[in-house]
Amino acid sequence: MIDLKYLQNNFDEASARLSKKGVAPEILGNLKELFASLKDANSTFETKRAEQNRLSKLFGEYKQKGLDTNEIKAELDSLKAELSKLQDDARIANEDLESLSLVIPNFPDENVPDGADEDDNIELKKVLRPKEFGFEPKEHWDLGVANEWIDFERGVKLAKSRFSVLKGQGARLERALINFFLDTNAKAGFEEFNLPLMNNSNMLLGTGQLPKFEEDLFKIDNEDLYLIPTAEVPLTNLYNDEIIDSSSLPILMTAYTPCFRKEAGSAGRDTRGMIRQHQFDKVEMVAIAHPESSDEIFDMMVENASNLLTQLGLPHRLVLLCGGDLGFGASKTVDIEVWLPGQNKYREISSISNTRDFQARRAKIRYKEDGKNSFVHTLNGSALAAGRTLIAIMENYQQEDGTIAIPEALKSYL
RNA sequence: GGACAGUUGGGUGAGUUGGCUGAAACCACAUCCCUGCUAAGGAUGCGUACGGGAAACUGUACCGAGGGUUCGAAUCCCUCACUGUCCGCCA
Numbered sequence: 001m002i003d004l005k006y007l008q009n010n011f012d013e014a015s016a017r018l019s020k021k022g023v024a025p026e027i028l029g030n031l032k033e034l035f036a037s038l039k040d041a042n043s044t045f046e047t048k049r050a051e052q053n054r055l056s057k058l059f060g061e062y063k064q065k066g067l068d069t070n071e072i073k074a075e076l077d078s079l080k081a082e083l084s085k086l087q088d089d090a091r092i093a094n095e096d097l098e099s100l101s102l103v104i105p106n107f108p109d110e111n112v113p114d115g116a117d118e119d120d121n122i123e124l125k126k127v128l129r130p131k132e133f134g135f136e137p138k139e140h141w142d143l144g145v146a147n148e149w150i151d152f153e154r155g156v157k158l159a160k161s162r163f164s165v166l167k168g169q170g171a172r173l174e175r176a177l178i179n180f181f182l183d184t185n186a187k188a189g190f191e192e193f194n195l196p197l198m199n200n201s202n203m204l205l206g207t208g209q210l211p212k213f214e215e216d217l218f219k220i221d222n223e224d225l226y227l228i229p230t231a232e233v234p235l236t237n238l239y240n241d242e243i244i245d246s247s248s249l250p251i252l253m254t255a256y257t258p259c260f261r262k263e264a265g266s267a268g269r270d271t272r273g274m275i276r277q278h279q280f281d282k283v284e285m286v287a288i289a290h291p292e293s294s295d296e297i298f299d300m301m302v303e304n305a306s307n308l309l310t311q312l313g314l315p316h317r318l319v320l321l322c323g324g325d326l327g328f329g330a331s332k333t334v335d336i337e338v339w340l341p342g343q344n345k346y347r348e349i350s351s352i353s354n355t356r357d358f359q360a361r362r363a364k365i366r367y368k369e370d371g372k373n374s375f376v377h378t379l380n381g382s383a384l385a386a387g388r389t390l391i392a393i394m395e396n397y398q399q400e401d402g403t404i405a406i407p408e409a410l411k412s413y414l
Numbered sequence: 415g416g417a418c419a420g421u422u423g424g425g426u427g428a429g430u431u432g433g434c435u436g437a438a439a440c441c442a443c444a445u446c447c448c449u450g451c452u453a454a455g456g457a458u459g460c461g462u463a464c465g466g467g468a469a470a471c472u473g474u475a476c477c478g479a480g481g482g483u484u485c486g487a488a489u490c491c492c493u494c495a496c497u498g499u500c501c502g503c504c505a
Contacts (some may be wrong), residue, residue: 043465046474053474056486060433069485076485224495243424243462364462371444373462 001101003360004035005006017107020114020323030097031100038093045086052079054234061162103212106358108323109332115322121335122322127306128315130339135400140341140391143274144170146402149394150274162278170390171308173406176413177386177393179257181283181308185383188304190254190285195234197257198225203237205364208329208355215264218278227260231284232375232380239288239365244376246369250297251288254383256281274387275347287353287379288365296378298354305350305383309410314392315339317346329355338388342395349388352381 007014011032015025024375055076062069113122144150149170155163166174201224204210209217209229218227228234235253244251259282270276285304287297302318309316321333330353337346357375360366366373397405407413 039465042474046465049475050473052485057433059485063485064433073485080485367503371460 001358002104002107003357003361004031004097004101008032008035010160014107018105020108020112021079021105021326022116022324023105027100027104031097031104034093034097034100038090041086041090041093045083045090048079048083048086052076052083055079091095099211105326105328106331106355108326108330109354111323112326113320113322114380116324118325119324120322121325122320124318124320124334126315126317127310128313128339130341131396133341133398137341137395137398138402139273139366140340140377140394142393143342143398143402143404144274145413147394148406149404152274160277162276164274164277166390172414173393174386174390176217176410177384177389178281178283179413180312181383181386181412182254182256184305184308184311185254185285188252188300190252193231193235193238193253193255195255195257197260198223198226199228199233199237200224201226202392203233203240203363206237206240207233207359208362209233212328216262218260218262228257230259230282230380230382231255231257232286234289235286236359236365236380237363238379239363239376241364242366243372243373244288244365244367246290247368249288249290249367249376250293252297253288255286256283256386258282274391276388280388282382283384283386285379285381285383286351289377289379290367291374294354294356294379298332298334298352298379301352301379301381301383302336305336305352305381308384309336309338309349309389309392312389312393312407313409314389314396314407316349324407327351327353329353329358331356331358336384338392339397340392342398347388349392350382350384352379354379370412376410 002014002018007028011028015023015028018028019025033048055072059069059072059076062072103155105155113120115121141150141152145152147170148168149166151165153164158165172219198220202211204217204226209226217229220226221310234257235255238253239251257277260279263276266276287294287301289297306316306318316338318334319335319337321330321335326333333351335348336350336352338349339345340347354377356377359378360375363378365376365378367376392402393407397407399405
């Protein structure tokens with residue numbers, strides 16, 4: 001959630017910043033008005049309520065002393081009627097404000113480039129050079145089936161399309177990757193967690209998946225529970241509604257979880273292969289940071305994720321997302337894209353974002369410093385998406401005879 | 415799934431014949447004093463959010479959530495959620 005006081009006091013600046021994300025100024029104008037009318041409604045209500053409290057107390061005292069209370073009673077009766085309406089007004093104003101403010105995206109950082117979509121993203125750097133194959137490199141779905149690492153048909157039989165089965169060496173390799181990621185993250189200072197894979201709606205609201213993106217989530221029938229689309233949700237919300245002593249910051253966390261996504265808006269995209277699945281394995285990093293150090297931690301997280309690919313010998317590049325491609329809650333995002341020789345292109349394998357205080361406001365995560373409470377900054381990033389890393393290994397380490405070599409860094413894990 | 419009990423501030427835990435309790439007491443924590451040796455004693459402070467005020471301070475809301483009764487509810491009533499214990503079932 002954006003800072004509504006800031007919006008109110010710096011409207012032009014705020015709306016210029018949000019236009020980068022394609023938010024129309026009129027919508028922000030509405031938001032500002034709703035905020036003003038909530039304050040109005042509250043203050044009217046509070047004044048009357050104070051009066052009621054005062055008279056009510058007096059009423060009690062009169063009763064005790066056996067004085068005549070008729071006059072006070074009459075006043076209180078009329079106040080009561082008034083208050084019930086004022087309270088409704090305030091409640092409605094609050095609901096209106098909330099329903100709009102929760103679907104307004106976060107401000108992009110100043111240095112986020114303008115742009116509409118991924119074509120306007122900026123490549124920051126390339127790491128490792130794609131190797132030359134002396135033959136035509138195959139795509140992972142061919143390699144996966146030929147080596148009996150992936151069984152697409154049976155995945156569909158068990159569930160539906162966009163589900164697959166890993167088997168034998170493929171399954172072992174993915175498990176090795178997960179362990180390698182977790183161990184490496186731990187060395188970088190991230191504490192490991194094992195988390196509920198279903199979270200309630202308030203948690204999804206906290207990290208920003210709800211209310212706007214409900215159609216992307218798998219919901220459990222008759223329960224206030226959703227399958228998590230990323231470990232960012234439970235990790236960040238570990239501190240939901242908590243106040244952290246500033247001396248404990250930053251808090252660095254990592255977790256392996258399966259992730260579940262409906263991919264509602266992706267019909268027809270990546271239908272073949274294992275790139276875009278309803279369920280996939282991912283190791284996530286989350287940081288809860290002091291606002292002053294969140295940029296530094298962001299860079300460290302990008303470095304850490306990139307380093308994982310480097311250790312695996314996988315060529316990749318870092319991309320700074322433009323305003324139009326930036327996610328709902330992010331103020332800044334660097335994507336890491338791994339080279340897939342079979343597809344002959346770079347594909348996203350990690351996305352590291354600083355949401356600044358956007359999620360912290362929704363999830364009420366604060367830190368206490370010198371007796372004062374302020375919102376923390378929250379950051380998240382994949383390190384890494386295990387399924388896509390497996391794909392990258394298959395395509396980059398394929399050999400002319402169709403078999404797949406094992407990266408040196410993983411050998412101790414197999 | 416069945417039965418009973420419970421849900422109060424960072425923790426333990428009073429308050430359940432409705433108003434003097436946003437909340438005792440104790441612990442923890444912070445600052446200070448005393449004192450001195452790895453202890454003890456004393457003083458003060460110490461929930462969150464929003465609003466007013468330069469500040470001191472002050473108004474409103476919050477005692478699991480929502481609704482009701484009442485001039486007034488942590489305290490009475492209803493619904494729901496969660497937790498604990500016992501039983502059943504189970505990896």
